[in-house]
Amino acid sequence: MCKCRGDRMSLNGRAAFASNLTILNLNLFHPDLFRGSLRFLLLACLVLTFPARAxxxxxxxxxxxxxxxxxxxxxxxxxxxxxxxxxxxxxxxxxxxxxxxxxxxxxxxxxxxxxxxxxxxxxxxxxxxxxxxxxxxxxxxxxxxxxxxxxxxxxxxxxxxxxxxxxxxxxxxxxxxxxGKLSSRYATKPIVSVFIEVSARPLMALSNKHTFSAGLEACGVTNIFSDLSQAAANVSLESVLTRKPTYVLIPDSVSESDYADSLARYQQAEDGSVKGVVRFNADKAFRQTPRIIDAITEVCESLH
Incomplete structure (x- = not known):
């Protein structure tokens, strides 16, 4: 049975629709056309769910x-x-x-x-x-x-x-x-691999399922966990070091003590593959709005 919903048309829109039907001389309620309450309800559903003007x-x-x-x-x-x-x-x-x-x-x-x-x-x-x-x-x-x-x-x-x-x-x-301008500016720059840490306890990585990580590819910055099926997921320190990121990105909202802990943590890489820990503007990076370009640009400038 039809389920009538009022989420498709405003009251004014419904009235206008009914009025238009009258203008078209469609006598929708003629007894020979619609007999019984069930058919009436079906018609009402059609009227009430007619798409609203955006x-x-x-x-x-x-x-x-x-x-x-x-x-x-x-x-x-x-x-x-x-x-x-x-x-x-x-x-x-x-x-x-x-x-x-x-x-x-x-x-x-x-x-x-x-x-x-x-x-x-x-x-x-x-x-x-x-x-x-x-x-x-x-x-x-x-x-x-x-x-x-x-x-x-x-x-x-x-x-x-x-x-x-x-x-x-x-x-x-x-x-x-x-x-487009960002991509052109860094088109000839070498690829830089990064680990984007969104949480230290537990250790969590951002993937390319998130706009910020995906956007960094415009300037040749590649996420070592780009292949994760979720936007963010728990990872181990061992898995991070095994993938050998050149830089680690952390939110600028972390405290100075947490920043120092991160520096010490990633210096464990025996081959010295991690060159440094870079902060990014979390407010801009984690909002899927035009402001994200500012966060992406700042990171690109820091790494190249």
Missing amino acids: MDAKRIITLSPHLAELVFTLGAGERLVGVSDYSDYPAGASSITRIGGAAGADVERILSLQPDLVLVWKGGTKEADISQLRNVGLYVVSIKGESIDDIPASLLRLGELLGRQAMAGQQATAFRQSM
Whole structure:
């Protein structure tokens, strides 16, 4: 049996659709055409699930900090009524209502904010949360954020949803051009192998399933754990040293004592293959937004 959902069309959109049917002289409720309540309900489902116009979104909720940033990037920050924990860029995001974080989404609070669009991170937001939000009738759109190409693609998709296609096109083009210039600048430079440490206890590696690692390849920086099936995974110190990285990259958020520990840890390489430990801007590197280029460029300049 058809399951009617209100996540596809605004109330105004539904009314307009019904009106258009009348204009077309389709007498949908003629007794000879639709007999019985079941057929009526089936028709209602068709009307209620008719695709909404993308630019109807006026009350938006984001379930990842980078999605909130992308909405602001497209000049629609004032439409955000709820954001996830750690949504702190730009500054305006910090004052918006929190609706949960890595532990899960607060569905009750989300419903109280009456959003007409919920943006989730495909592969990052819990599938259980996504299913629950859709089951209560909310319009949920998954935005992919894995490869470097997903950033301009995300901008273009959001541009459609927010009615900001022109701005999204400009931002996407600018991003691609910046990455192209970076690739050209380092095209003749030698390959540099790195281990990207995202946690010391337990020791965790970043893979090319993450945008930052994948983006570093533009300047000839190769991740020794690029082949991992997950964006981040636990690894052993032995496995790191066996793969012989030339440099180790660690977040700039680590303390001075942890930085000193890292230096000592990787100096264990008997052949001296690890030349040094380089910090990177974690705030920019871990957000799948145009700002990631700054973090990539800084690392490229440090290693070449």
